[in-house]
Amino acid sequence: MTKSLDTKLGQIKADRAARTFVIADAKDPDMAFGIRAPGPRSYLSTQGARPAQFSPELWTREEFGYRNLPEFLDIIREVVQQGLVDILLMSAYVNDLLTLKEGLFRSSHVTPAARANDTTDVWAARHGSYTQAPAQPFRTATIDQIQCGLIQCDRTAPQFPGANLGLYSVTFVNQLEPDRQTLLAFKQFREEAERKGFRYFLEVFDPNVPSGVPADKLGEFINDNILRSLAGVPEAGRPLFLKIVYHGPRAMEELAQYDPNLVVGILGGSAGTTRDAFQLIHDAQKYGARVALFGRKINHAEHQLAFIEMLRLITDGRISPTEAVRAYHGVLQAQGIRPHRTLEQDLELTDPAMSYGSSAARTRVPLAQPPPQPPAPFSQPRPATPASTTDPQPAAANRSSSLPAWPLLPNGRPDFARMTSDERRAYDAHRLRRQFG
Numbered sequence: 369m370t371k372s373l374d375t376k377l378g379q380i381k382a383d384r385a386a387r388t389f390v391i392a393d394a395k396d397p398d399m400a401f402g403i404r405a406p407g408p409r410s411y412l413s414t415q416g417a418r419p420a421q422f423s424p425e426l427w428t429r430e431e432f433g434y435r436n437l438p439e440f441l442d443i444i445r446e447v448v449q450q451g452l453v454d455i456l457l458m459s460a461y462v463n464d465l466l467t468l469k470e471g472l473f474r475s476s477h478v479t480p481a482a483r484a485n486d487t488t489d490v491w492a493a494r495h496g497s498y499t500q501a502p503a504q505p506f507r508t509a510t511i512d513q514i515q516c517g518l519i520q521c522d523r524t525a526p527q528f529p530g531a532n533l534g535l536y537s538v539t540f541v542n543q544l545e546p547d548r549q550t551l552l553a554f555k556q557f558r559e560e561a562e563r564k565g566f567r568y569f570l571e572v573f574d575p576n577v578p579s580g581v582p583a584d585k586l587g588e589f590i591n592d593n594i595l596r597s598l599a600g601v602p603e604a605g606r607p608l609f610l611k612i613v614y615h616g617p618r619a620m621e622e623l624a625q626y627d628p629n630l631v632v633g634i635l636g637g638s639a640g641t642t643r644d645a646f647q648l649i650h651d652a653q654k655y656g657a658r659v660a661l662f663g664r665k666i667n668h669a670e671h672q673l674a675f676i677e678m679l680r681l682i683t684d685g686r687i688s689p690t691e692a693v694r695a696y697h698g699v700l701q702a703q704g705i706r707p708h709r710t711l712e713q714d715l716e717l718t719d720p721a722m723s724y725g726s727s728a729a730r731t732r733v734p735l736a737q738p739p740p741q742p743p744a745p746f747s748q749p750r751p752a753t754p755a756s757t758t759d760p761q762p763a764a765a766n767r768s769s770s771l772p773a774w775p776l777l778p779n780g781r782p783d784f785a786r787m788t789s790d791e792r793r794a795y796d797a798h799r800l801r802r803q804f805g
Contacts, residue, residue, distance in 0.1 A: 373454045373479040373533075377608060380631055380658045389653060389683035390609070390633070392455035393676065394663030395444050396483040396535075398437075399459045399508070400490040406440035407667040409433060411705075416442030441466065443672060448478050450673050451782070452680045457481045457535055457661065460509035468517045468530045477783070482514040484534030484568060485557065487550075489576040502546045502577050503539035505553030511566045523564070534561075535611070537571040540593045542579035551597060558605045569659075570594075570607035571635065587619025595626065609633050609659050614648060617655040624656025633659025636666075642675075642696060642714045646689035650682050670707055674699040690715060 379388040397405035409430070420429050420436050435443075444466060448456055456478050458466065463482040466472040473480045489503035512521045515528035536557055538550050561568055572594055574586055581589045590612060598606060609631035614620060624632045634652045636645065645665045652660065662679065669675035678692040687695065697711045707714065774791040775783040782795055 369475055369477060371454075371479045372477040376454060377631065381629060384628055387653075387683070387685055388658065390454045390659040391452070391676070391679055391683065392457055392481070392633075392659065392661040393447055393453045393666055394457045394636075394661050395440070395447075395462065395667070396457050396459045397663060397667065398462065399483045399486045400492045402493055404434055404494070406435035406437060407664075409435050409439070411443075411670060411672055412439055413442035413446050416445070445472060446673060447676065448472055448476055450676065451477065452676050453478060455479050455481050455533070455661070457483065457663075458531075459483055460514050463514060463531050464517050479533055480531040481533040481535060481569075482509060482531045484509060484511070484514065484536045485553075487537050487539055489539050489573060490537070499576060502541045502543060503550070503573070504546065505538075505550050507553075507557070509534075511560055511564050515564070515566065521564075532565070532567060533608070534566060534568045535571055536568045536607070537573060538597075539573040539576055540590070541575040541577055542581055542589070554597070558601065562605045568607055569609045569611060569633070571611040571661075572613075574613050586613075587615030590615070591619060591623045594623070598630075603629075611635050611659070611661050613637070614652045614657070617651070620652060620655040620657060624658075631659060632657050633661060636660065636662035636664065638664045640665075640718050641709060641716055642669075643689060643693050643716060644718055645675075646678060646682055646692045647717060649679055650689045653683055670700055670705050671696075671703065 373390060376388050376390050379386055380390075397407070399405075409432075412435070416438070420432075422429050422432060441462070444456065444458070444462070447453060454477075456473075458480065460482050463480060467480045485505065485507040486509075487503045487505055488498050488501065491498035510519065511534070512519060513530075514534055515521050515530045515532055517530055521528060536554065538554055540547050540550065557568075560566075572590055574590065575581065579589075594610065594612070606629075611633045612623075612635065614634045620632065620634075623630075634648070634657050636648070640648075645662070649660045649662075660679070660683075666672055666675055674696055678687075678696050681687045681695075682689060682692050693715050694711065697707060697714065699705075700707050773794040777783045
């Protein structure tokens with residue numbers, strides 16, 4: 369099946385002014401956090417088993433607080449079924465369970481991906497101190513295991529049953545030997561990936577330890593390191609796109625305009641309000657980003673499917689960040705879900721930190737402070753149905769004839785991979801009317 373990622377990357381490179389935007393959901397936290405990785409149990413899938421037994425003298429399942437892996441997998445299945453993300457990033461183990469053994473992505477336009485390395489700055493074990501030392505390169509998963517679940521793939525087969533896309537992460541700390549070792553490991557990975565036909569995107573973290581680079585110059589430091597590191601890499605070995613910290617308009621724009629073939633994306637970070645998350649993706653897109661990979665911001669959301677839908681509506685230009693916050697709270701209200709913050713608090717712009725596990729080196733992300741806006745259509749949240757995992761059928765108003773206003777799959781679901789921008793806007797408008805009246 370055609371994957372929306374490939375279609376959109378082609379559109380982005382053909383027309384840099386297009387609104388085409390790639391959204392990825394990072395469901396790979398087990399490569400970093402262990403027990404806490406699946407996130408709080410405050411949000412669970414609407415279907416699926418809850419296989420967990422707890423000793424009552426210690427705690428109940430609800431008191432434990434964190435999802436277990438089966439509950440986490442149920443949520444991933446729902447996100448893929450919803451169909452609004454383009455990439456689902458997993459650990460190699462979760463990729464083995466869902467992509468290889470279950471075939472979750474065979475009839476989906478969503479592209480499966482796996483984290484291809486786990487540098488030491490993501491070793492965020494409880495009570496550990498690994499993240500406080502300069503990042504060192506390390507890889508648990510192998511390319512073959514991601515592609516086919518084995519130590520060595522059958523390379524005579526026409527395609528691989530697993531994921532053929534990976535995230536490779538580097539962290540520059542402004543120290544000669546650690547950064548040299550990081551680049552040597554990256555070179556080895558690139559060469560292996562090219563030999564094995566494995567695609568990757570490149571994540572570039574900010575220094576995880578004090579680097580001597582002033583905070584307001586970090587964007588320049590990162591941009592120069594990216595371009596310098598890739599200057600010696602021909603097209604066959606280059607990443608599909610970048611994933612970096614958003615350092616504000618100036619840093620984003622100077623990188624995004626440098627090379628039309630270099631697609632720039634942002635990472636979501638951890639802290640902040642819902643408005644912070646929505647404003648971040650809005651601002652980054654405005655100044656040149658064409659990809660966003662949100663992990664903890666989605667995984668810790670009160671309603672993950674609704675949160676993802678708001679991200680998509682923002683990047684499609686359907687609603688503003690403030691409208692999205694109000695609409696999101698409308699969904700929570702209709703579902704009887706208690707929000708983490710009041711609507712007034714969630715509408716605030718704060719100064720979210722972009723760090724993985726250490727407080728030693730935290731990047732502050734400047735978010736735009738837009739002028740006051742007139743009352744938005746969602747200024748009074750109203751009861752609404754949740755963001756559904758079942759796509760709506762076209763209403764009569766969306767039909768120019770007996771055919772729907774957007775292409776459908778044989779099973780009657782929307783075919784996102786074949787949608788034009790106008791068809792996607794029509795679909796989103798219909799979906800929005802169904803949810804919010």
